[in-house]
């Protein structure tokens with residue numbers, strides 16, 4: 001359970017640039033992304049962070065849900081008001097995935113992999129995901145705001161993951177006695193601030209690439225109802241995935257989803 005000392009403890013892990021961060025912790029909500037999207041329309045500042053103990057309508061990418069039971073995960077969202085082009089703003093999700101993976105490694109010592117675009121894996125299981133939502137500015141040159149949601153399974157839920165997730169989802173640790181949540185949140189905020197500052201020069205991309213454990217492997221590309229096999233070759237300077245098709249042709253994937261059979 002979060003209590004009054006948690007915000008103080010999270011702050012104690014923040015770097016000096018973290019002074020500008022506004023943190024709010026709630027016991028339960030539908031979705032921290034949905035809450036901040038409402039707040040941002042009422043003028044919420046950049047670096048407003050909302051953390052929930054539990055989400056009842058946690059959202060994932062592509063209209064999926066994100067299982068967010070009480071007390072075993074980190075469910076947080078942050079408001080950004082990026083001063084960048086629309087093209088650059090497509091990097092927000094990868095910079096957040098790199099930040100979350102680095103934070104997980106800093107806190108646990110375990111080096112996670114990333115499944116393009118934004119799923120964080122340990123031992124072949126998904127332990128974290130990122131959901132970025134945003135609004136295009138009136139002049140259409142960039143984003144007016146973005147809300148980045150990060151969900152991490154810190155421990156397995158008391159009763160285990162639901163059946164549909166039991167073969168896919170994993171957690172950072174089994175050790176319930178060790179409370180790493182506040183440090184993890186602090187580190188995620190620190191790494192996000194760091195990578196966000198590198199959005200224009202894109203220097204975080206090397207860190208992101210180094211975690212793409214499936215490069216060189218055969219993958220399945222899923223495009224709507226259609227799926228096909230390909231070999232993952234690399235990412236380009238905008239984190240698009242470059243694949244080789246069975247006929248030897250190269251293709252650049254600008255979005256969508258891949259599935260991988262190998263372990264991270």
Ligand code: BTN
Nearest residue numbers: 031058059060061129130149151
């Ligand atoms: C995914 O795995 O597809 C993305 C999962 C993102 C989950 C986080 S938890 C905090 C924030 N609030 C939400 O409703 N979703 C994100």
